[in-house]
Amino acid sequence: MDRKERAGCDDSKGGRANPLRQLSLEQLRQRTSMKWRVYPKEVLPLWVAEMDVPLAPPIVKALHSTVDLGDTGYPYGSAYAEALAEFARARWGWEDLRIAHTALVPDVMMGIVEVLRLTTDPGDAVVVCSPVYPPFYAFIAHAAREVIEARLGQDLRIDLGVLEDAFVRARSHGRRAAFLLSNPHNPTGVVHTRDELQAIAELARRHGVRVVSDEIHAPLVLPGATFTPFLCVPGSENGFALTSASKAWNLAGLKAALAIAGSEAADDLRRMPEEVSHGPSHVGVIAHTAAFRDGGTWLDELLLGLDANRCLLGRLIDEHLPGVRYRPPQGTYLAWLDCTGLGLHSERRSDEPGVVSDMAGPARMFLDKAAVALSSGHVFGSGGAGCVRLNFATSPDILRQALTRMGRALRAL
Template sequence: MSRFDKVINRKQTDSVKWDYTKKIFGVENVLPMWVADMDFSVPEEVTAALHSRVDHGIFGYTMPGTNMEKAVQSWLKKRHSWEIDTQTITYSPGIVTAISLAIHAFTSHDEKIVVQPPVYYPFFEIAQKHEREVLFNKLILNEDFRYEIDYDDLEAKLSDEKTKLFILCNPHNPSGRVWSREELTKIGDLCIKHNVTIISDDIHSDLLLFGNSYTPIASIREDIAKQTVTCIAPSKTFNLAGLQASLVLIPNDSLKRRYHDVQQLFGLLSINTLGADAMEAAYSYGERWLDELLPYLEENVVIIEDYLKEHLPEVKVMRPEATYLVWLDARSLNKTDKELQELLLKKGKVALHIGSKFWENGEGFLRMNIACPKSTIIEGMERLVTALKA
């Protein structure tokens, strides 16, 4: 039996995923398979590090130190063959926070930002809240049911003299697509050509499935690195989202100064003590745990593929190359997203993210979180099929 088969009761822990379905979806007693956190306990070494800090009993001001920087540097080199200078590291409570600060630092009110929908919705929602115009470079579904980039459209949008920022998602959320070195090089070249800064959200980069490999866009060439701000975190990898600890890597000194000025403006200069301890422990000692997790996630993907093939073949599965998110294509059912959501919540008693949340070209899709025990996966599939067959 795998450690990940253990079912842990998360109710009455103020879990957004498990305790707030009434507030978020308007219904109670549904199986939550929507928000991107895991139903797995963290590595024992992370728990031990937190216990050690709590047992110490003092929680004064702290700053991540040399040990943290070395842990991050070693992790990126070993897992992704990416050698970074520790001087490029800065910290953020979360990647959404980091992207918001970057938008404030690198754009002004009359300037534009490019995103690639269907994509993680805070990208365009935060940009719009900053009163920036968002340009949508829609991803294209090819004949192999895989997303590709429309480079002609991308260049048209990057060439707009008011476009100053491009937000990349690698690996891509919600599809799980891992962009290749060739694809990323094309993006980097275009952004350099048109002097557009790249914000690369790489939070899912450790969750590689089915033999796929990840290339950080900033690792390709020095000139692309100088154009790029990379956001990473242990939060998805090790289920630490609630501890609010992320990293921002900025090799360009000028960009780093501008980003730091905005950090000072909003008083967001570091991360909390427990988050720092968990991050250092995860990157230092969490590799064995992660290596056990990844094949478990692959097995969950296969369960979903086989179940739908047998019981509801009209719904197609986009096999993720990374992440613990599965993008389901329910367009053949000819239902609106509102109708799909109502069926899922009322007939199936299961909560998923509807595709239009990730912008209009996601309509008819569903995003399912599969980072849960196999028993939950099977129950979720039973509920999903019950709902959509209705």
């Protein structure tokens, strides 16, 4: 992080309304979700993508009304898609999101799998840009498709030459192929530009590859960057996007998402099996609808708080982890930390029975020696070994405590 970036940091941003400052560590430890129960109490969990925030008031109001009415039946109607369309028009200038071109799905990853089943066959290839969100690998493999990696460039952005080579390999032997795009990118926090997305669409068209864009982090673009929906760029008409309010409003436990088809992909979406729509929760649909329709003010306060934490993290890394490289993310609340210079990992896996690979070296060290849980970079695919992903959607106090612990552990090695 350079001086110019540090100069713009102010960890008081967001003021008293900052959702990241509203819960104490003691309150958070009462939670029973994965983030707070996988590790012992003394561990500070900065790993899985859950935020340390209270629910936005409009969502609380909607859920209380739902419970009071006993409105816990089956989901129905298009209110969710309508709320998303209004939000997308106001925030991203997406004027032509057609309600008829959407489908309700249980969550973004399950929706991705269903779209891949519509556009590819078992044995076909799906391209991903590594390092990337680990479930991409697991869900693609479980759907009997082959993963082909297109490594990100040194600047952590998509390398179009590498991507084209991957498209050629994916289409070999007459196979159908898809490109699973992370937009914004998880774990790097890169927000793809309109020009980059248009170039991707043109490449995909040229090689007969269908693009499926995971846009779950779209509302979480931080000051200094602009989100562009993939389906808004020319050439994307045969593509798909999937999104929900899950990440931006912390609703992972309330399942509901939307699949959106480009104008040329609408017929494909209509072939989605009817039973897929049985997976989302009606209560989840209500919560996500309230988030997109009425949660904008809360989201704006959150984004100010995340921007402040992004800057604070850079200062803390400079102070406590000088050997770690950090590019401030443009979006999400996830930081990709390059710890390769610390010499704590090996990129070789051991196939010898009983021998544990040390590819997770940095994450393991920070867990064992600092009691800070991070996501190990090696599970994000090629290019991830020696890195860690840190979730900074927590209070500034917890962030300071975690980085202080990590620095102390590193100095003690």
